[in-house]
Amino acid sequence: MHISRILLWVLIFSLVASGAVGIAIFLFADFNPREMKILFSTLDIGACSLAGLCCATIWETRYKWFSILGISIVAITMSLLLYTIWWWERLENFNLVLTFVILSATCSHIALTLLTQTPTRLVSWVLGFTVFFIAVLGVMLIVLVWHDDISEAFYRLLGVCGILDVLGTIISPILSRTQRFEDVMEEG
DSSP: OOHHHHHHHHHHHHHHHHHHHHHHHHHHOOOOHHHHHHHHHHHHHHHHHHHHHHHHTTTTSTTHHHHHHHHHHHHHHHHHHHHHHHOGGGOSOHHHHHHHHHHHHHHHHHHHHTTSOOOSHHHHHHHHHHHHHHHHHHHHHHHHHHOSOOOHHHHHHHHHHHHHHHHHHHHHHHHHHHHHHHHHHHHO
């Protein structure tokens, strides 16, 4: 069995298990502090499993290295969040936790974007710019976490990058599909 299949089954199992625990807590728990920690732990495991699955989607492509990087970052994020949930009073730097949450979301978003097929140069360019703006947005969000004195211009640039990120994320797969459809029509 390939490592990617094993990883996929582990992630699916963790999603199902955390979902079952979460449902049990909602149905039968008193919502005391320990049960809330368990509930937030299941949320963490579920969210990180989903992020890991997003990163794993490109495992068998030329972007395997990015898949490994993303899965590693997600695993660190899950561990940091579990530590934060259970031992909040010992946590020394919450900014580090937020940084890894942003990195996990950024890697997951990039991995899903890289699934877009690039039948033409135009699609490749749009995809490249989209990945660039996803990464820039992630870096800018990390800057927001670590710095308090941010200028208005930074927020404006953040908004522009966010819009370009969303546009590219939506346009890339549509453009790819349109280009492939046109190729099929020309061949037919």
